[in-house]
Amino acid sequence: MTLANFPELQRLPRPARLRIAAELWDSAVNDDLPVPASHKSLLRERRAAYERGEMATVTMAELKRAIRRPS
Numbered sequence: 001m002t003l004a005n006f007p008e009l010q011r012l013p014r015p016a017r018l019r020i021a022a023e024l025w026d027s028a029v030n031d032d033l034p035v036p037a038s039h040k041s042l043l044r045e046r047r048a049a050y051e052r053g054e055m056a057t058v059t060m061a062e063l064k065r066a067i068r069r070p071s
Helices: 014-028 037-051 060-068
Strands: none
Touching: none
């Protein structure tokens, strides 16, 4: 199913479509989903590396420039 199945939604202004998208996303998210131990472990390892200064970071401005840069 795609947006093409809902032509009435396609005609809505962008802000209205974004509000609907946010509502749909919120209704689909379930905070009770289990997080695998492997994911928790990886996050702990990455945070520890960050706290030790072993992980490169970028500012939000740098991230935006990198995303907008043509490949």
